[in-house]
Amino acid sequence: MTGASLRNQRVVVIGGSSGIGFAIAEGARREGADVVIGSSNPDKVADAVTRLGGGAAGQAVDVRDEPGVARFFATIGPFDHLAYTAGDWGPQRDGGGVADMDLTQANETFAVRFWGALAAIKHAQPHIAPGGSITLTDGMIAHRPRKNAALGTAMAGAIEHLTRGLAVELAPVRVNAVCPGYVLTEVWERIPEAERAARLQRMTERQPLPRAGNPAELAEAYLYLMRGGFTTGQVLLVDGGLSLI
Ligand SMILES: NC(=O)c1ccc[n+]([C@@H]2O[C@H](COP(=O)([O-])OP(=O)(O)OC[C@H]3O[C@@H](n4cnc5c(N)ncnc54)[C@H](OP(=O)(O)O)[C@@H]3O)[C@@H](O)[C@H]2O)c1
Numbered sequence: 001m002t003g004a005s006l007r008n009q010r011v012v013v014i015g016g017s018s019g020i021g022f023a024i025a026e027g028a029r030r031e032g033a034d035v036v037i038g039s040s041n042p043d044k045v046a047d048a049v050t051r052l053g054g055g056a057a058g059q060a061v062d063v064r065d066e067p068g069v070a071r072f073f074a075t076i077g078p079f080d081h082l083a084y085t086a087g088d089w090g091p092q093r094d095g096g097g098v099a100d101m102d103l104t105q106a107n108e109t110f111a112v113r114f115w116g117a118l119a120a121i122k123h124a125q126p127h128i129a130p131g132g133s134i135t136l137t138d139g140m141i142a143h144r145p146r147k148n149a150a151l152g153t154a155m156a157g158a159i160e161h162l163t164r165g166l167a168v169e170l171a172p173v174r175v176n177a178v179c180p181g182y183v184l185t186e187v188w189e190r191i192p193e194a195e196r197a198a199r200l201q202r203m204t205e206r207q208p209l210p211r212a213g214n215p216a217e218l219a220e221a222y223l224y225l226m227r228g229g230f231t232t233g234q235v236l237l238v239d240g241g242l243s244l245i
Pocket residue numbers: 014015016017018019020021038039040041042044045061062063064085086087088112113116137138139140180181182183184185186187
């Protein structure tokens with residue numbers, strides 16, 4: 001698993017129907033890997049598999065449903081690399097202010113991005129080749145807290161510490177994470193086009209690289225962490241320098 005290429009390897013991307021995950025699947029295909037993508041909406045999965053073309057397959061899986069996650073990985077069988085980019089964007093995303101926090105609802109902040117990742121790892125790891133890899137995803141809220149988002153900061157930070165813990169537990173399978181800054185994926189389409197450019201400019205103008213990243217630039221980090229046979233327990237910040245300001 002230490003070669004410089006993913007050729008003939010098998011890569012699974014949970015969250016691969018959109019955004020960063022789709023770009024990882026595209027990049028892995030370009031290097032000659034076989035790719036399996038999963039996400040909760042069967043139509044999105046089918047559409048993404050068509051766009052990826054030959055060498056790609058997909059299956060619907062909702063990471064909130066542990067038995068479904070177990071079935072997903074049992075069906076897929078052995079593979080080399082797992083990338084996990086599944087993320088939801090609901091009202092509980094960052095948790096809200098602590099004074100009014102409904103602690104049962106607070107759990108929702110962790111449901112897809114943290115507990116979903118753990119469910120995927122639990123059921124994926126028996127199928128991953130020794131020297132293969134797992135790459136998780138968090139976000140810059142882990143490093144740059146803001147008001148009314150302490151839970152989001154805790155959740156993203158938990159993913160980074162899960163990465164370190166599992167790198168020890170699951171070796172020789174390598175476990176790393178990517179921490180993206182602002183990335184122009186489909187999620188930004190929720191903001192009306194007229195507002196989008198100005199808002200992104202405001203959010204990124206102080207960065208050393210004053211723009212949002214594109215999904216392919218993020219995918220490079222995941223592909224490196226799959227190939228990088230001596231790298232484990234690391235969190236790679238790909239943020240245009242946001243962490244420096
Ligand atoms: N874009 C950014 O600016 C940015 C910044 C920092 C961090 N991130 C993080 O990077 C990750 C990917 O972001 P993105 O922008 O690529 O998002 P995206 O385009 O919305 O992709 C998210 C993926 O997750 C899947 N998903 C959502 N809920 C799921 C569930 N319950 N089970 C299985 N799959 C599920 C979605 O497909 P279905 O709808 O079919 O389920 C989709 O394929 C997220 O964790 C996000 O928090 C993104």
